[in-house]
Amino acid sequence: xxxxxxxxxxxxxxxxxxxxxxxxxxxxxxxxxGSDLAARxxxxxxxxxxxxxxxxxxxxxxxxHAAVSGGTALQLRTVCAGLEADTGTAYETLPSPSSxxxxxxxTAYETLxxxxTSCAEAPSVRAPSVARARSKMxxxxxxxxxxxxxxxxxxxxxxxxx
Numbered sequence: 001x002x003x004x005x006x007x008x009x010x011x012x013x014x015x016x017x018x019x020x021x022x023x024x025x026x027x028x029x030x031x032x033x034g035s036d037l038a039a040r041x042x043x044x045x046x047x048x049x050x051x052x053x054x055x056x057x058x059x060x061x062x063x064x065h066a067a068v069s070g071g072t073a074l075q076l077r078t079v080c081a082g083l084e085a086d087t088g089t090a091y092e093t094l095p096s097p098s099s100x101x102x103x104x105x106x107t108a109y110e111t112l113x114x115x116x117t118s119c120a121e122a123p124s125v126r127a128p129s130v131a132r133a134r135s136k137m138x139x140x141x142x143x144x145x146x147x148x149x150x151x152x153x154x155x156x157x158x159x160x161x162x
Contacts (some may be wrong), residue, residue, distance in 0.1 A: 032097050038154040040097035045156070053090040054144060055110060055161045061137045064119060068134065073124045080133070084116035089119055101150045108143030111136050 032043035046116065060083040067076040091109050091144045095102040115136035143159070151158050 034097075036154060037098055041101065041151070041154055042156060044093075044096050045158070049089075049097075050093045050094040051094055051158065053086070056086050057083070057090055058141070058144070058160050060116075061112075063140060064137060066136065068125045068130060071125065073122055074121055076125050076130065077120050080116045080119035080122070084120055087113045087116055098154070100151065101147055104143055104147045104150060108140045108147065111143065112140035115134060115140065 032040040032047070034040040034043050060079060064076065064083060065159045067079050087109050090105075093107060096105065096127075115133040118129050118136070119133035122133070124130075148158055149159070
């Protein structure tokens with residue numbers, strides 16, 4: 001399925017890098033209301049789809065694990081393709097008013113995008129690439145938990161659905 005002249009595995013990295021650069025450039029252009037960082041982050045959360053996007057990502061991770069446990073390669077590839085698209089959607093919420101939070105979320109999304117890309121091409125649910133992708137999903141989930149902690153340090157309570 002690869003295009004002639006395209007190097008396998010490069011396109012997802014290029015897309016992820018472009019999204020990161022876009023988020024960094026856009027960081028200087030977006031203004032959120034509030035007199036302090038916590039108020040600006042609350043404003044950002046209220047004006048973006050951050051909560052629903054991240055809940056969707058967490059649900060997608062759970063569906064990927066379920067597909068590995070009791071599904072088929074086709075189910076896994078379908079879920080992972082959706083995870084890849086949903087990760088791109090979550091990138092669109094960046095940057096946040098907090099550079100630290102933006103960095104943490106960027107790490108989560110970049111890791112998750114790589115995992116999703118890998119498992120979306122899995123030949124079977126038992127392929128070694130699937131085990132690596134699941135490990136990357138766990139890393140991304142931990143980064144989301146770190147972001148949750150950063151929000152808590154600002155006095156903002158966010159509890160993912162799962």
